[in-house]
Amino acid sequence: MRVVSWLARRVGAAAILLWIVATVIFIAIRMIPGDPAEAIMGGPGSQASAEALEAAREQYHLNEPLLVQYALYLGQLITGDLGTSYAQQRPVAQIMAEMLPATLQLTLISLVIAWLIAFLMAAVAARSNRIGQAMGTVIEVVAAAVPHFWLGAMLIIIFSTWLGWLPSVDTGTVQGIILPALTLAIPLSGFLAQLMRDSLVTAMSSPFALAARARGASEGQVFFRHGFRHAALPALNLTGWAVATSISGAVVVEEVFARPGLGRSLLGAVLSRDMPMVTGIALFSALIYMVVMLIVEAIEAIINPAAARGDDA
């Protein structure tokens, strides 16, 4: 029963959040300059005839008062209809379905790589001396701070132009995804490593680690059974945020590496005032974020039931 009510509360909260996101997008798009009818009829600077523009306004209810438009828009969203892209004149859901696999692939591979790098960095730093730890901190901070755009360009120059090892643009092959995934993963790994190292250091010098050592457990056993489990929790907590940053990072990475995907669609849609596309992708990103948070919460409950019940201390 508790699971059911927990789920009901979460779904309710998610629905409210989605409604807020949809409303913010609706207002934001109406506030930026540019005529939606123009976006429908050939984009900015369109010289479409008065009839054509009028027909577009009629078809998309752009002549109605804003509140009516808002109601129509919400009504459509509630039925799960994301509408038709102004620019491409195809269903938004169809375009998103085409672009989603590429972005998911990129995000998931980046997350895995980020976790691996972060774990390695944290493990090395936690087990090294002060100088090593200080160096580790510097590397983490730098990694966390580099902008995707710059990092992507540097990786292309090094691995594609100089060394010729990897393609600079996506080719649909395994090699093609390495540089874009690294570009997304490196800054993320910096954040994750910082968190993991702190808890790792604490855990490794905590009473239960000492107790384990006293029982004759090897350093490796202590590390994996106790240290890592403790270190993973705060970083896991960050995964919802990590997925969200990966999706926003995908906008830049997909553009730099000329990969198809939701991020690139979003950028194009914002520039061409393709409102249904922007709405669809933004809502979908919000939804993903919420689903990931739910999963993370569930995993935490499994790893550490006490914490989930709130009686940790």
Place this chain on the structure above:
Amino acid sequence: MHRRRVIAMPKLSSHLKILATAVLGGLALAGCGNSDSADGETTGEPQSGGTLTYASGDAEPDCLDPHYGGNYPQGLIATQYLETLFTKDEDGQTIPWLAETSEVSDDGLTHTISVTDGITFHDDTPLTSEAIKANIEHLQDPETASSTGFLAVEKVEEVEIVDELTADLHLSAPDNALEESLSMHWTAIQSPEALARDVQENCADPVGTGPFMFDSWEREQQVNLVRNDDYVLPVESDRETDQAYLDGITWRMIPEAATRYAALQSGEVDVIDNAQPDTIQSAEDANIGHLDSPRPGAANRLELNSSQAPFDDVLVREAFMRSVDVDGGIEALYFDTAPRSHSLLSSVEPLGYSDESLFTQDVEQANELLDDAGWTERDDDDVRMKDGERLEIVMPVSTNQSVPAEQSLFEQFQSQSAEVGFDMQINLLDLSSWYAALGEHNYDLVSAPYTKVGPSVLRILYHSDSIEPAPSGYFANNAQVNIPELDETLVQAEETTDDDERAELYEQAQRTVLEDHYVLPLYDQQNHFLYSADVQNMGDTSAIAAPEYYNVWLDQ
């Protein structure tokens, strides 16, 4: 093969450098002095086969039918699979292409056009006069949402079929630019069967007569084009077969300039567009070919909004132009890739008129002009004042259209004009916001490119009718030139059937606009392509200056 060939290598020294590497020797020779033909001068016999990968930096077109909307990226790709009724030869003269003959009635109101016999579309529909009718009607159908092509055939009232190959185009007013308009790919001829389909279906599967055919479209990634094995060249040539050498073209979208160039260097792509000045310069040393193909129509220029203060005063307009160092700025930022223009029209337009003396920098004169115009007081920031108003000028800049070098040039103008007392404000905007700013008249000066074949672009840009906004708010006369005599000259220039009179009238019109300091010309609309050493015979371009790959082959 009569198409215009533009192989421009900016400096003699760069020819020699490339010549010395002996890889692009043939092309360099063709570029030197003789821009006509590179036949027999390439590194070897043309080989058939191979797929060329092209990387475009433009936004991916929403529609591959250039009738729809009608922007330059659509024209670039459509050049490969669609053909036009007319085209331009190497001297900029209009010549028939899919059309075989074309005659104009004495009153200029009827153009009789016959299409070449024996040509079929990619869907096996034969090319007949029906195609002319279907295409013009498609352009004029509001459902098509055509802008560029729609304007180009605006004066055509009716297309009357005369016989299987011949049609009469009846006009509402004489239009000596009609054939030039029909040389642009925004009016390219598509299969009438294909046009009968839904607009969106045609967007995603265009059917023409070109040497390449549309095959498939992977959105945000690439468009795949394949060779048309049944291609018939509409004109005489010394080619052995009519088919293109390439098996196909992979048309990729690589928006990021640095990535595009990296992909060219590493051999992932063969040709890139939108090459920027710094890249072009480094390409010179990297055994990479360069095709400079300025777009037709208007040159890139600053237009000064004469409808409101302070640029409603010709003295202030001239003062601004005299205060800035255009030549120095271009030299520093464009590294010889963009020669200075002193004309309203592109250097590829034979009727362009140029006057250098109007635009030489003279700070002292600029100051005197502002004094004479009554801007004599100064505020604390040293900005000139008149009747309590500051000498403030606003410039919205489109980050889509103005490349970084151009944005830097405008920043130089900003600091140079400040020396004489202007307060120039630059607003960097995305394209939609930029159009919105212009629509709201929230600008004093602006750089707005305009591509069109032929001098009739002058009527679009400087006739007072073009101050009147289109239903979307768009208007082309950004300088807001409003001179009844000029209007008359521009209309006459478009209606006369006498070539000499036409040239004379267009010169007169250009002088008026230039001498009254409405416009500060900068350089041609830049259109640079870089290509790897194995791409041979690059250089043919369509009337809208888009590269053609019919004669191109890969040295594999």
